[in-house]
Amino acid sequence: MILLPILLYSLWGEPSRCLEEDGGFTTEKNIRHFAVATNTVYIAAEEKLYQLNHDLTLVQKLTLRGILTGGHLKNDARFYRGSVTNELNATFSVNILLPFVMNDTLVSCGVLECGYCEVLDLKNISNVLYREHIQVGSPLRNSASVGFLVNEEGQNAYILAALQQDETKSTGSSCPTGSEAVHLHNTYNIQRGYIFSTVGEHNTHVIKREGSVEFVDGFQINSIIYLFSNLPSRNTVRLIWLEGKATKKQTLESLRGANLSLSADGGRGGILLSSSVIPGGPPVLWSGVFSVDGGKTNTELLLFDISPDLNMTADADPDFCSVCTVNKKKTAETLKPKAVLFRQKSMTSVLAVRHKAWMVFFIGTGDGQLMKLSVDQNFQSSCPRVLYRDDYDRRVFPKMHLDPVDLKHVYMSFENQMKRVAVSKCGTYTDVRACWSAQDPHCVWCGSTISCTFEDDCPNSDWLSIPDDSQQKIVSYKVMKDSTGQVTLNIHTHLTVGQKALDKYSCNFSTSSSDFSELCSRESPFPKFPQCTCILSNSSLPAEGRHVTVSLILGTTILMEKLKLSDCPDIRGRPAYVLCGECVRAGCGWSRNGCTWANQGVGNDSVCQQMESMMNFSTPEISSITPSNVSFHGRNHAVLSGSNLRDVIRVRIQCTQQESPVWNNTGVRLTFHIPGANSKGVVKVCAVLPDGSCHGNTKITYQSSPSCTDITPSSTWISGKRNITLMGSHLELVEGVMLSHCLEGVMHSHCLQEVTPRNSNYQYLTYESPAAGKGVSAVKVFLKVANKSLPCHKTMSYHPEPEFISFTSTVTGEDLRITIQRGGNRGSLVGDI
Missing domain, CATH: 2.60.40.10 (Immunoglobulins)
Incomplete structure (x- = not known):
């Protein structure tokens, strides 16, 4: 039977050998899976398994070798079943990698001859606690599987394994395959059927699918299990809900499902590429990267409410079933997206987190970028920021994880490389306005360090950050006039602040011609964050307006805002559609008859946008x-x-x-x-x-800016017409090539020639060399980008036209070698025909 032999492994290298200076780790083979548990990262790269600290320093690595015919078994009551002794080992690849933290184990399942699983010590992967020839996940070496731990009532832990199936292709495998799409496997020897068994109370229980299915992701929240898949034949994305009940049978028979539509009308299908649930709730909000055209180029990030509908009939889904004799529905329910969060070419992965009131999405792309998108509670997004870009434009893998130790780094992978990238670039914003304008909820402006940083890096100091909702301005204002003719200026600050900044919040108002006491009445109320109010001492505003400077003091930070106060009804004379916007921006209100005081009209941009129907x-x-x-x-x-x-x-x-x-x-x-x-x-x-x-x-x-590092060939004739290749980076962004005959480096128009590139990509740009004027022997090469001319660090040489005066031929085997003699005693050009 199944037995637990000693693992055959090898430890390689020094602990930091593969660690890179920029927070990366390179494996010898391509990464297949990686998992994160507390302060440890595990990477399965073909037949290699790596154990790393959370900062990606290497702890150990080993070669995954399984036993073909048996081996030894450690005497561990959780897993023990018996032993055999014949050992023939072979490497295997991993399809499922699961840290089981509560049990201090790492479950690694893949393919040897057929299915093969090992249970490793979570803190020391060289210590094998158990192994067995059993299929958990796909029976094919390079096939995708989804596997995660679930809990049922009574705290029984199981492995839910969902297998990819393709009815259009032969598996080419002698291992058993069928319509069983979803299994629940034991995690302990004391469970019925022993470890890894799918046996329930009396027999095996599974979820079946007749036809192709590609599982993408799954997870459990409280008692509900969520599983996502693509049905390629119908271009449909499916969501399955399961309830974690007392037995496997009850859990699998609680199956309910829905289609995920990519459009608000429910009529557009697509392909799910990556998935991430948004922490918090209810409701259960979930984000997915979808391919709209099926080609993984035209992609959208959508937000759904996937809260389960437990009033639906259980186990009556049209595509999946546990007890497959019941009457099925003809069609599944359809869930429509709550919001389209982002459209971008070739998105491949998403990770969602919450930070304060914001949802934050980390998005991987097909060209190796990691982008950050912050979305407020009204689903309004800030400007996306690029946190990282791979030098070789490699595709980011679908799954990403947050570092659970510091919550300040994201783990991402591509090909044979793992990266640990900071969740923000706060330090790149050099002043308080730039820090706020980044609209990054991770960043605060720290008064004691006078820098943009993480909040927990600003202890015992005043700090300020963005508010809970997306705003375009730090300060907005309204100008109001009451029935007595008194004019009031209300200031509203769009900020979140720490307690020390809140304790020292104040406002000062001044003009170029008067001080605070003259501008604001003594009846003006005391500032109360986030507002401050100035009741004007003189309610008569000049026709040209009054310029006011507002100084907002928040701890040690002072924000200066310059405003222009106008008598609102005096804002007139322009077409209504122009006047409305000018009126609202001046802090006034808009009514049907024109610009008025803010308390007598509507004072937001939406009223102006509603005028479009009247403007044709x-x-x-x-x-x-x-x-x-x-x-x-x-x-x-x-x-x-x-x-x-x-x-x-x-x-x-x-x-x-x-x-x-x-x-x-x-x-x-x-x-x-x-x-x-x-x-x-x-x-x-x-x-x-x-x-x-x-x-x-x-x-x-x-x-980044294009750069040129080399030119080949670096010479041409006076007549030109030679294909020249520039080498460097970001050369696809170049608009033209400039050649300067003024070698002193001055860009005079009389000695400049512009050439249009023939072809360009990230590393190479080609163009045809133009003819040069008489007496020109060399030119400097520049890259034209917008209004900039960026120098290439090598020059091009121009030679006089060649004169061919004679040639000789030599037969060498089947080749004829031609030697051409050039005039001017400048050597020869030699080529083979």
Whole structure:
């Protein structure tokens, strides 16, 4: 029977041998699975298993060797069944890797001849507690399985294993396969049927699926088990709910299910690529990366409420069944998304966490980026930020984990590399406004260190951060006038602050011509966070307005805001759709008759947007921007495509509030310049109408500056027409190649030539060398990016036209070698024919 032989393993290298300086770890083979338990990370890379500390320093690694015919068994009451002695070992790969923290064990299951499992010591993976020839997960070496631990009533722990099935392909395996899609396996010897058994009270209980299925993810929250899968034949994503009951039979027969639609009307299917539940609730909120077109390029991040409907009939699902003789429904219920959180090309993975009132999503992409998206309780998102980008644009694997030790790092993997990336780049924001404008809930502005940092890195000090909801301004204000003619200025700060900042909150008001006492009446109430109020001593405002400076004091931090106060009814004279926006931005209110005091009208942007129907403006929609990836220098002559673009006058980069004018507007296409940015990352773009409203929501990604490190060949003839290749990085962002004959490095227009690249990608750019003027022997090469000219660190040489005066031929075997003699005694060009 099954027996527990001694593990055959090898420990390699010094403990820090594979650790990288930037928080990464490289394995010898490609990573298949990784798991996190408390302060330890486990990586299965083909036949290798690694045990790392949470900071990715190596503890030990071993070669996974299983016993083909038997072996020794350790005398552990949790697992013991007997022993045999014949040992023939072979390496095996892992399909399921589960840390069982409560039991201090690591379950590793994969394929040897067929199924094969081992139970390892959680703290020392070289110590094998048990092993068995049994199938837990897929019977195929390179097939995907979903496995996780679940608890039933009475605290019985089981392994739920969900197996991929493909009815269109032969498995090519002699191992048993069938329609059994979901199993519950024991974790202890004392459970009925012993460890790894699927036997229930009387016999084996499973969930079956006739047809192809690809399981993607699963987890348990309280007593409910959630399991997600794709049905490729129908382009459908399925959710299964199970209740953790007293027995395996009762648990599996509690099956209920629903379809996940990608659209609000319930009519659009797709493929689920990655999944992450959002902590907290009820309700149970869950996020998924979906492929819209099936090609894994056009992807969306959607938010669902997946709270189970336990009023549905159990075990009547049209696609899955436990007792398969009952009448099934013809169709499953459909869940529609609560929000489309993000659209981006080639998203591959998502990890969701909560931080204060915000939901934070870490998103992996097919080109090796880790992005961060913060979403407030109203599902409004901040500008996405790029936390990491792989130098080789490798695809990020679907599963990511948060470091449970410090909660400040994300584990991500691609090919043979694991990365531990900080959840924020707080330190890159150098002043309080930049820290706030990043809209990153992990960051606070620390008064004692005068820096942007994590809150727990700012102990015993005043600090301030973003509020619980997404805001465009740190400070907003309203100007009101009561029946007596008294004018009041109300200031509202959009901040979250620590207690020390709250204890020292105050406001000062001043103008260029008067001090606080003259501007504000003594009847003005005492400031109370987040508001402060100034009752104007003189309610008569000049026609040109009054400029006011507000100083907000929060502990040791002072925020200065400059406002212009106007007599609200005096804001007039422009078309209504323009006037409304100007009125609201001045702190006034809007009524049907025009601009009025804030307490007499509506004082938010929505009232102005509602005027669009009266303005005969069609709402612009943006479908794409080409190019959408640019360097942080920006890009000239970008093209925005969409519909209803005729009235668009500017394009706004929302995250920086920079705007660019447009031209060549055809109604479906327009041209504009993408402005430069101070840092890399993803920004949102919208189209601005004459009333100041901004519509559409697409993205531009700012990347590193292109660089040129080599030129090959580095010489050409005076007549040009030679294919030249530049080598470097981010060369796909280059708009043109500039050649300067002024070798002193001055960019004079009279000695510049611009060449359009023929082809370019991340590492290479090719162009045809142009002809050079008389007397030119060398040129300097520059990369044109927006309005910048970036130097290539090598020059190009120009030689006079060659004169071929003679040649000789030599037969060598089947080859004919031609030697051409060039005039001018400059040597020869030799080639083989």
